[in-house]
Amino acid sequence: MKILVCISKTPDTTAKIAFIEGNTKFDESGVQWIINPYDEWYALVRAIELKEKDPATIIHLVTVGGVDAELIIRKALALGGDEAIRIDSTSNDSFTIAHQIAEVAKEGAYDLILTGKETIDYNSACIGSMLSALLDFPFVSLADHFELNGNTATVKREIESGEETCEVNLPLIVSCQKGMAEQRIPNMRGIMAARTKPLKVVAPMATLATTSISQFDLPPAKSGVKLIDPENMDALVKLLKEEAKVI
Amino acid sequence: MVLVYIDQADQQIKKASLEALSYGAALAKQLGCQAEALVFGTIKDNLADLGKNGAQKVHQLKNETLNSLDVKVHSSLIANAAKNLNATVVVFAHNINGRAIAPAVAVKLNAGIVTGTCSLPNTENGFAVKKTVFSGKAFANINIETPIKVISINQNSFGLVAYNNAASIEEINLPIPPASIKIIKVEKIEGEIPLTEANLVVSGGRGLKGPENWGMLLDLAKALGAATACSRPVSDADWRPHHEHVGQTGIQIAPNLYIAIGISGAIQHLAGVNRSKTIVVINKDPEAPFFKAADYGVVGDAFEIVPKLTAAVLKAKAAN
16 A cells, blocks of 8 residues: 655745735745645545554655755654655646646555645645546545545545545545544654655656746735624624625 | 536535636626536526526536536546537636536646636736635735636635526537446535525634533524634534634635624634625624724623624514
């Protein structure tokens, strides 16, 4: 059983979001970087749980990023996983990123590819679905439970009207969300072991980007809160009806 | 031609798809072409009604195996239909199914994709699509540089537009690939307004002190006809189900009205709700950061204020 977990580097959830160079670039000064929470808490930890059940399981981590992504991938290795691959590209075009990961995936002949449901920076939620098209694997999105029985996976996923449990044969791609696994903290042994785990750097394959970011904007600031007397809720209802026109 | 994929759940067309269709029709007008709808499965709704949301033609692949989502099957059929119909833009709702399918369709069409847009693209000089990034804390303007484009639209960001089209329905025939997944169990959440579709949302945080105190919040939601939500600590403590958690790591919503009760307004929570049109914050701490993001604020004890607000809502409704 070989699992590939896709890991992305994202700004910490409390990071101040600002832009530089005429709003064309994200301001990285003072930003703390973390493993994208969905990749870490749900995809990676579920992979580690599967390996704890079946120690013959091999877990590889893949990230697409520059040298600065290595800190994040080492953090991920401290949680678990056998080795990591960094594809040396700083592209933020999902199509390009998915193509790079697909090349690594083809070479590694993985049975299972796990991603987070989306990254918290670009929120594109594209990679799992794109990999499914590029590799011709089935794809189950927004999964919150995953069990393996031989060559068949039982996956519970979110649907518009509730939840659905399905059976899928490997190889398979799953995007993971809350419920999939319990959050963990790396221990000292893991952190020490991560230092010597193999981290392979591969050159990106040539692909043409299909999109480019021209500019970022910040949402307009709120004009200020109107405080209502807590004894006069009729006034609030009136404002919601007549001023905001929302009820 | 702008092709809009019309999603379904339980053989019924979802509001998010009607909104995507309204968006597609406005985009088609901007590009000087037609908007057409693509529907899979056996649908109980009257498909000709899609004209009222902007479709000039409806293409239906009527096969009951397509009623539940299989990304491999759906994405290849949508890509094939888009090719056969010479679509230049394919539009999806950025809902559960649209998120799962659209990127795979983009790959199959060699198309650039932007997911989660919130407004019509700027097509004066290229094709620039605005999308929310950093979980709603900012927007990015993204140029799609391929001849065919795929876009998915955030729920509640465009609204429904009434059209007066008489949409003709044409059945299409495409070979259906073998299923890649087998559904063995479905658990439906009955009787609740889905959060992502709700126009009005009432949400509670740690300030409510415990799950036993949710009654007054449910009463307010019922009086308004609102869906209910909660902050992360509340769902982590299992006071409320996980699917109600809104915020950066929960779901992101953009209702017309968001009422936050006993929620301090941490940046991660704001990220999930700051696209709401109107925000009301009820909190006993006047320094709660949420007041800075609110339109209306009430400083005081939620346990006294919420029942009064419910009574005021019911009184106003009765007066109508």
